[in-house]
Amino acid sequence: KIYNMSKMNVSETGSDLKCLTSWVEMDESSDFSIDNIPFGVCSFPGTTNARPRCCTRLGDTVIDLSTLSEAGLFDVIDHLDSPTYTFSRDTLNNFMTHPKQVWADVRMRIIELLVSPTSCNALTPDARLRTNLPLQKTAFHDVSSENENIQVQMNLPASIQDYTDFYSSREHATNVGTMFRDPANALNPNWTRLPVGYHGRSSSIFVSGHEVTRPCGQLQINPTDASEGSNYGPSRLLDFELEVAFFVGGKPNPHGERLTMERSSERIFGFVLMNDWSARDIQKFEYVPLGPFGSKNFATTISPWIITTMALEKYKCATSYEIQEPIPLEYLQDKDYSSYDIELEIAIMGENMKEPVKVSKSNLRNLYWNAKQQ
Amino acid sequence: KIYNMSKMNVSETGSDLKCLTSWVEMDESSDFSIDNIPFGVCSFPGTTNARPRCCTRLGDTVIDLSTLSEAGLFDVIDHLDSPTYTFSRDTLNNFMTHPKQVWADVRMRIIELLVSPTSCNALTPDARLRTNLPLQKTAFHDVSSENENIQVQMNLPASIQDYTDFYSSREHATNVGTMFRDPANALNPNWTRLPVGYHGRSSSIFVSGHEVTRPCGQLQINPTDASEGSNYGPSRLLDFELEVAFFVGGKPNPHGERLTMERSSERIFGFVLMNDWSARDIQKFEYVPLGPFGSKNFATTISPWIITTMALEKYKCATSYEIQEPIPLEYLQDKDYSSYDIELEIAIMGENMKEPVKVSKSNLRNLYWNAKQQ
Structure with missing residues (x-):
């Protein structure tokens, strides 16, 4: 057995979003900062959310995008006809076939939902997720090493043809x-x-x-x-x-x-x-x-x-x-x-x-x- | 423009099925004889059957397997849980993931449905397609060169990953x-x-x-x-x-x-x-x-x-x-x-x-x- 650990560090070199902070609790040193917003496919074995779906991550919190879209939080995005259809799928393929503008709009929308109301940036925060505790309970999965109860399984993010x-x-x-x-x-x-x-x-x-x-x-x-x-x-x-x-x-x-x-x-x-x-x-x-x-x-x-x-x-x-x-x-x-x-x-x-x-x-x-x- | 015509001829070298004949009219010299039963994916542009589905072919007749399965003609096949689901898909991938025995059973089933009642072989003909003219009308598509009204579009038979x-x-x-x-x-x-x-x-x-x-x-x-x-x-x-x-x-x-x-x-x-x-x-x-x-x-x-x-x-x-x-x-x-x-x-x-x-x-x-x- 060989354990292989590759790591990618992105060193902060200035950004118009760098003063952003989130109302979600997180370690400031996390690579999954509020201006990262990665995309992946997760499943949560042993829960009612066992089927893979599209997610993002902020610090140690994995955020289920299919649940957010079911709650209508992506309905404002143009040209993403059915966000629930897109994010409840078991790969990111459907999302990725959209034009780049849609990728950018979804990313900014997630930032609007997660940014602190007191954040220094010109962005307009959206309170609909911040003030909805039951929705957070369903959509948020804590993957910090202290929380051993929650299992998050990471899947291949896309079906890869070539x-x-x-x-x-x-x-x-x-x-x-x-x-x-x-x-x-x-x-x-x-x-x-x-x-x-x-x-x-x-x-x-x-x-x-x-x-x-x-x-x-x-x-x-x-x-x-x-x-x-x-x-x-x-x-x-x-x-x-x-x-x-x-x-x-x-x-x-x-x-x-x-x-x-x-x-x-x-x-x-x-x-x-x-x-x-x-x-x-x-x-x-x-x-x-x-x-x-x-x-x-x-x-x-x-x-x-x-x-x-x-x-x-x-x-x-x-x-x-x-x-x-x-x-x-x-x-x-x-x-x-x-x-x-x-x-x-x-x-x-x-x-x-x-x-x-x-x-x-x-x-x-x-x-x-x-x-x-x- | 270069037209490229490759051809595959299978020369008859003896078979236990060689005495089979079909009640469907066909040219005896056709490569698509009753013991061939190839599988493909067709669509019929301009008809209500425009969506690609799985088909086989006998002589100049393309036979829509999704229509036959909707009529229950494949219900006798073991281990092919939902023939309609399998054959109404736009690729043969689902069918091909079944074990070889299922492929063989489906092939023999198609032969039973198409074989003449007077055929010399020990096979038991099934009259359900032969006697059902409305079903033939829906499932059969004549692609002979004389019949220019019918357009059959042949599609890639499978979604190919590697x-x-x-x-x-x-x-x-x-x-x-x-x-x-x-x-x-x-x-x-x-x-x-x-x-x-x-x-x-x-x-x-x-x-x-x-x-x-x-x-x-x-x-x-x-x-x-x-x-x-x-x-x-x-x-x-x-x-x-x-x-x-x-x-x-x-x-x-x-x-x-x-x-x-x-x-x-x-x-x-x-x-x-x-x-x-x-x-x-x-x-x-x-x-x-x-x-x-x-x-x-x-x-x-x-x-x-x-x-x-x-x-x-x-x-x-x-x-x-x-x-x-x-x-x-x-x-x-x-x-x-x-x-x-x-x-x-x-x-x-x-x-x-x-x-x-x-x-x-x-x-x-x-x-x-x-x-x-x-």
Whole structure:
């Protein structure tokens, strides 16, 4: 057993909402602040709310959006025809197919409902949830570590049809290229010209914490000579990578219609942490010439709360590269070539270890190809 | 515009059902004979049946299974709890998640309803559809070329989450290897030891006949030197392959549980023709080291009717290889290493051509890795 703990810290770098406070009790240091408003899918086993539904979270309080919508609190949102239909579903897919304006309106509406009446911001607080204690009792679920009575089960936030894993860290690609080839030609010629990627198996995407079974497969007998063949057995080189994934929302693109770089930012709903689990020994034998397959099929884990691009907007920053060199071809040029200042770290804890050991840290701004280009 | 016409002919090689005839009028030479009973999803634009539903077909008659199930004709099937629910859906996914016995029972039930009372077989005909003219009027749709009033729209038969494209023709892999490397080492060492495959993009799978838009992408400037970079533009080397695809049904495999070779045949629901559209020039520049991506993302087309493994059983035969050499590792050994005797051919017709030109013919038995091993 390996416990894998990835963490995403967003460091406050100024926001027009930063003076907001909520009337809901919460720890000020929580990542789930009132200007975060993540989206996820929860169920509450053993209660009458056992069916998964859409939720958000503030501090240690998970807030059931289906209950709020049944109470009519989202009826003011334009173009979200039936909020109850949308939020009582067991995935966020329906919500995510709405245009970005609807995502933004829902987020602001949740903030209006949760903000203190004395908050310094120009926002107009709405008292309908604050003054309705029975509604709070139904919709709020305390997940603080002290409250062991309440079980909240986090589910996969969306039904994922296709998923693509891009190879967007220049340093990572250079390291791998150095190992497999030589340092002078570490990057393949295509790498700096397009975001190289492959499709993964969406049926093996699980929420973080899912117990991953060590895969079996064909392991090359002689590490330097594939022609000596392979044996079947459990992977001995199991590995996971620290990645950040994003969900594409909006109306599906009609077949044959290209999405321009300008319009791509309207379509990115939000981000999660991702661990791409890999069996490196299985990968070594199988991957020529069609890419990784069984070595990556057994598990991909993502964090359950989607942090929206609206919430991340205030952490927007230049990438570590500032400019791309060579300049990408026109269709891939991002006039607003930027990323987000999000510290990332990854730690592991083996079965016999007392505490997790941090094995790597980075920042989302260190990726060469940004989400829009991917 | 290129019209692509793939065809699958199943040559009669003996069957216990071969003496069956139907009371429904049909051309004896039709591929949709009474022992075929394919499954598909149709809609009938401009009628009150405009919503897609599950169908089968006999000769030129498309038969609406949702209407038959509403009339109670499938109530005798065990373990298909609600046939109306199953067949009124807009995909076959629900039906396909049932066990193989249910697929077989539904098929035999349809044959009982359609078989002539004078048929020579031991099957007991059921007169309930034959004697109910109003039900026939609702459920039957004549799609013969003479009847231009009836429009039947064929839809994608299933909602496809993951799809994998295997590289299972030894001759094809040898040809490609000879072109890219040298004839003496045409096959990579892994090729004869495992079915090499990659995931495709399921959102670009369409029913045959869908108009495919020529994709744009990065084309390598110097064909022999990738380091000279690429230009963006429409693919000039658009290509499609003649392939056969199959649908995996049954209860989803729990994560971490392996499907044995013995159990794999219970899970293969049926086969369709497939064209894997490829932009070879885009593929050339992009595919190192993670495999094909944008070059295969724009379209994959499949035929609308799924021919079940039950219907194909009588065409079962040895593969062209008879045995696999080297012997696969134990987990991949198929004691019943076999295929189906299905003639395959592919023709194209350019916009200025008067008739299609056959460009290739083969037989499903020529694949080295069979469906169970894939």
